[in-house]
Amino acid sequence: MRQVVGTPSRERRGRARRAIGLTAVAALLPVVLAGCSLDDAFYLGWPRTRPTDQSEQMFDLWVGSTIAALAVGVVVWGLIFWCVAAYKKKDSDTELPRQTHYNLPAELTFTALPFVLIGILFYYTVIVQDNVTELSEQPKACTEVTAFKWNWQFTYTDENCEALTGADGQPVTETGDSDYIPIIVVPNEDDVRFVGNAEDVIHSFWVPDLLFKRDLIPGGDAQTTQWEVDFNSEGTFVGRCAELCGAYHAFMNFEMRVVSPEDYETFVNARVEGATTPEALELIGQDPYATTTHPFNTDPASGEAS
Ligand SMILES: [Cu+2]
Numbered sequence: 318m319r320q321v322v323g324t325p326s327r328e329r330r331g332r333a334r335r336a337i338g339l340t341a342v343a344a345l346l347p348v349v350l351a352g353c354s355l356d357d358a359f360y361l362g363w364p365r366t367r368p369t370d371q372s373e374q375m376f377d378l379w380v381g382s383t384i385a386a387l388a389v390g391v392v393v394w395g396l397i398f399w400c401v402a403a404y405k406k407k408d409s410d411t412e413l414p415r416q417t418h419y420n421l422p423a424e425l426t427f428t429a430l431p432f433v434l435i436g437i438l439f440y441y442t443v444i445v446q447d448n449v450t451e452l453s454e455q456p457k458a459c460t461e462v463t464a465f466k467w468n469w470q471f472t473y474t475d476e477n478c479e480a481l482t483g484a485d486g487q488p489v490t491e492t493g494d495s496d497y498i499p500i501i502v503v504p505n506e507d508d509v510r511f512v513g514n515a516e517d518v519i520h521s522f523w524v525p526d527l528l529f530k531r532d533l534i535p536g537g538d539a540q541t542t543q544w545e546v547d548f549n550s551e552g553t554f555v556g557r558c559a560e561l562c563g564a565y566h567a568f569m570n571f572e573m574r575v576v577s578p579e580d581y582e583t584f585v586n587a588r589v590e591g592a593t594t595p596e597a598l599e600l601i602g603q604d605p606y607a608t609t610t611h612p613f614n615t616d617p618a619s620g621e622a623s
Contacts, residue, residue, distance in 0.1 A: 363376060366554075367527075368551075369548055370549055371529065371547065374449070451545070453510075456509065456510035461474055461513075464514070466517050466562060466563050467558075470490055473491075483591060495615045499594075501573050502597075504548070504582075506548060509548060510544070513531060514533060517535055524557075529544070555609035568613040570607075572608070574598070580602075
């Protein structure tokens with residue numbers, strides 16, 4: 318026998334209000350406890366600056382997916398709470414209500430709808446992923462990235478990714494050590510390529526603002542990996558190793574400077590002619606040393622490394 322839903326009692330309304338209040342507090346707690354502003358909460362941990370076209374596309378994909386997931390969530394939560402409220406067992410209920418198992422149209426809908434949603438997400442993911450992994454026929458600039466325990470070496474190259482030779486007859490490189498954060502300078506242009514390798518164990522090139530990381534796997538040419546980005550703004554960004562590679566993995570930082578193409582040209586020419594990185598950076602009006610991170614003392618005796 319189907320029961321007619323009666324007018325909720327005052328007590329029940331009070332309980333509902335308390336439940337809504339508790340839900341609101343629970344939703345706000347993470348924001349308050351994490352010490353974030355409401356503005357930060359809506360960024361969901363993503364960096365504010367996204368200096369490449371690829372990072373903008375990835376951010377848009379994430380925001381779109383989150384909104385779609387929230388919309389599905391609101392519908393599901395709405396249906397759950399509606400059922401709980403509308404079909405709650407009342408004292409006057411003496412029989413089970415009408416049972417509606419095996420409703421074929423409803424079950425077909427619930428099966429087909431997720432496939433449609435997954436299909437839409439898959440479609441946009443593939444488009445963005447293709448753009449992120451795409452390589453141009455001819456990059457506008459190229460740099461070699463070599464990771465080793467526990468630092469980075471960058472080798473400046475021409476547009477064909479052939480190492481540039483300096484005044485001393487050696488490749489023009491930038492190498493970090495325990496006292497020096499290496500700085501990689503790149504032009505604010507489209508199609509800037511990186512050619513990555515690892516010397517010893519697996520490392521991972523990661524610039525959080527680019528929303529991009531790529532594992533660097535030892536194994537010589539067979540494991541060489543390449544990626545490209547289209548920069549859309551200048552700036553200074555911290556870089557890190559994103560693969561747990563050993564004792565000083567966490568200290569394996571570098572800095573990326575995105576400068577105008579003219580400054581990049583001036584910088585690279587100065588390096589080829591024998592200037593050090595700090596000297597060449599000062600020549601283009603940049604800070605000579607890293608500003609986003611600093612060297613860590615890796616001497617265990619100092620106590621700072623732990
Ligand atoms: Cu590493």
